[in-house]
Amino acid sequence: MSLSADDVAKIAHLARLAVAPGENAALGRELSNILDLVAQMDAADTAGVVPMAHPLDMAQRLRDDAVSEQNSRDRYQAGAPAVENGLFLVPKVIE
Amino acid sequence: MELHERSIAQLSAGLRSGEVSSTELTKHMLQRIRMHDAALNSFITVTEELALTQAKAADARIADGTAGALTGIPIAHKDIFCTRDVRTSCGSRMLKDFVSPYDATVVENLQRAGVVMLGKTNMDEFAMGSSNETSHFGPVRNPWDRETVPGGSSGGSAAAVAARLCIAATGTDTGGSIRQPAALTGITGLKPTYGRCSRWGMIAFASSLDQAGPMTRSAEDAALMLTGMAGFDERDSTSAQRPVDDYVAALGQDIRGVRIGIVREFMGEGLDAGVGASIQVAIDELKRLGAEIVEVSLPNAGLSVPAYYVVAPAECSSNLARFDGVRYGHRCAAPKDLEDLYKRSRSEGFGPEVKRRIMIGTYALSAGYYDAYYLKAQKIRQLIADDFRKAFAECDVIVGPTAPSTAFRIGEKADDPVSMYLSDIYTIAVNLAGLPGMSIPVQPSAGMPVGLQLIGGLFDEARLLNVAHQLQLATDWHRQAPAGF
Numbered sequence: 001m002s003l004s005a006d007d008v009a010k011i012a013h014l015a016r017l018a019v020a021p022g023e024n025a026a027l028g029r030e031l032s033n034i035l036d037l038v039a040q041m042d043a044a045d046t047a048g049v050v051p052m053a054h055p056l057d058m059a060q061r062l063r064d065d066a067v068s069e070q071n072s073r074d075r076y077q078a079g080a081p082a083v084e085n086g087l088f089l090v091p092k093v094i095e
Numbered sequence: 096m097e098l099h100e101r102s103i104a105q106l107s108a109g110l111r112s113g114e115v116s117s118t119e120l121t122k123h124m125l126q127r128i129r130m131h132d133a134a135l136n137s138f139i140t141v142t143e144e145l146a147l148t149q150a151k152a153a154d155a156r157i158a159d160g161t162a163g164a165l166t167g168i169p170i171a172h173k174d175i176f177c178t179r180d181v182r183t184s185c186g187s188r189m190l191k192d193f194v195s196p197y198d199a200t201v202v203e204n205l206q207r208a209g210v211v212m213l214g215k216t217n218m219d220e221f222a223m224g225s226s227n228e229t230s231h232f233g234p235v236r237n238p239w240d241r242e243t244v245p246g247g248s249s250g251g252s253a254a255a256v257a258a259r260l261c262i263a264a265t266g267t268d269t270g271g272s273i274r275q276p277a278a279l280t281g282i283t284g285l286k287p288t289y290g291r292c293s294r295w296g297m298i299a300f301a302s303s304l305d306q307a308g309p310m311t312r313s314a315e316d317a318a319l320m321l322t323g324m325a326g327f328d329e330r331d332s333t334s335a336q337r338p339v340d341d342y343v344a345a346l347g348q349d350i351r352g353v354r355i356g357i358v359r360e361f362m363g364e365g366l367d368a369g370v371g372a373s374i375q376v377a378i379d380e381l382k383r384l385g386a387e388i389v390e391v392s393l394p395n396a397g398l399s400v401p402a403y404y405v406v407a408p409a410e411c412s413s414n415l416a417r418f419d420g421v422r423y424g425h426r427c428a429a430p431k432d433l434e435d436l437y438k439r440s441r442s443e444g445f446g447p448e449v450k451r452r453i454m455i456g457t458y459a460l461s462a463g464y465y466d467a468y469y470l471k472a473q474k475i476r477q478l479i480a481d482d483f484r485k486a487f488a489e490c491d492v493i494v495g496p497t498a499p500s501t502a503f504r505i506g507e508k509a510d511d512p513v514s515m516y517l518s519d520i521y522t523i524a525v526n527l528a529g530l531p532g533m534s535i536p537v538q539p540s541a542g543m544p545v546g547l548q549l550i551g552g553l554f555d556e557a558r559l560l561n562v563a564h565q566l567q568l569a570t571d572w573h574r575q576a577p578a579g580f
Contacts, residue, residue: 007458012454014461015412015441015453015454016419016438017438017441017445017450018438018439018442019442030512031454031455033512034451034455034512034516035455035458037400037401037404038401038405038468040397041405041471042471043398044471044478046474046478049474050474051474052476052477052480055288055290055480055527055553056288056333056335056529056553058333058335058336060332061332061336075196076196076422077422078196079192079194079196080421081420081423081425088422090436091430091431091433091435091436092432
């Protein structure tokens, strides 16, 4: 498995990471080495095996549709990079 | 015996008898941190003032007779656990100034039991690493040899417990992050069954694997700490809804006739000869204590590292999507638009190993690759769990090495991610199957600690702790301490 500089740029965009164009090739080699390790999975015969999503054989627990949280907005927003009137501020999205 | 050398049970007795107060004990431990931690870097934050307040409250509980086994005992939390009004960095630049607005359930449970928090320990960034070198706050040094790593990702907790800077610590284990550092620093570490300790307030890495557990100097201390940490929590949707066993009561059992399984695949190629010899000494000791030794096989264990490096990065890429520079954590300067805000905040906030894993996970989950990667890995996970089910039909507890070698040198594997990943070759299968696993110190190799891994069936923590305790009653490997601390 070998990832090209273009592949790396595409993955970085999907992951919302900024990778400088000069780093793409080196990062591609590092990621390809990891994918080579992962490719050892191909040797396993998994025909008919039920995928295991969770270690415990349990059903999703449900709860009553009742209010369980108090409003702690101010406390939770205290650590935000930029807030105003209880709203998170971001750069303009719609021109 | 000096205060910091005593077990939790001994300290608890001393606190109740009035021989020592929690305030005195806490001051003693804070003094040790001041004296020794510059050489180790095991703490990111020391919460001196809070510790003394909690110690005072513990002393009041001891005086009025409402104290429990952990009341007044000074411990440290891995900096992955959210602690209210205290910085919770997860070893990352992304959260270097994050002050948590709430406590993790594990923190809350231990607080209710009356422990004193000395501070928050260093760790690999977002728990991704096996050497504690990926921390934004710098590497932790192994107290047994400061040129070597303490293991990771709970390397700060391991080094602090090994150097007796705290009586016990919490850790988390996604692929070996409690057991491997416990092995490399000569302490006892337990990763419980998936779901035994609540994940609420524990910063998520790979949600189907993450589990909290105690890091201590003995199995007896681990039993006491786990009792304080474990339990059902409705705020964690995968918390196990079953009562917590009496781990302390289970410690008294003879291990005659207990069937100990030795995994053929773990004792061969790739295992350092000195480590292998120490493991054999421990197996012989278990046999001498009356355990029955049987050979078992985990034929698919070799696939655990490849499958893990799909499952863990995939879940990490999803979990770490929350760090967007908007609600909390690092934000880049002067973003030109929203996409630039996301991309630069994340790239500046995350270190190289975290970025690598996010990208591997993003790739594995991207359109067209799901079946080849994530689904295939989940099928291999099933094969590995089946191997364990078959092995546990023939034995009660599996033992073997925790790590393939003793502590490696700082920098030795830092530039080779794949070689670093193989440090967890014996521990990862246990997380994939959701089983409890433990590491306890055995005979050192060339002066450096070696860990014996014990693996049990689902929710068999009590038996693991008892086997470890019986071995520790008959040997003194767990009492050895690094020189100079």
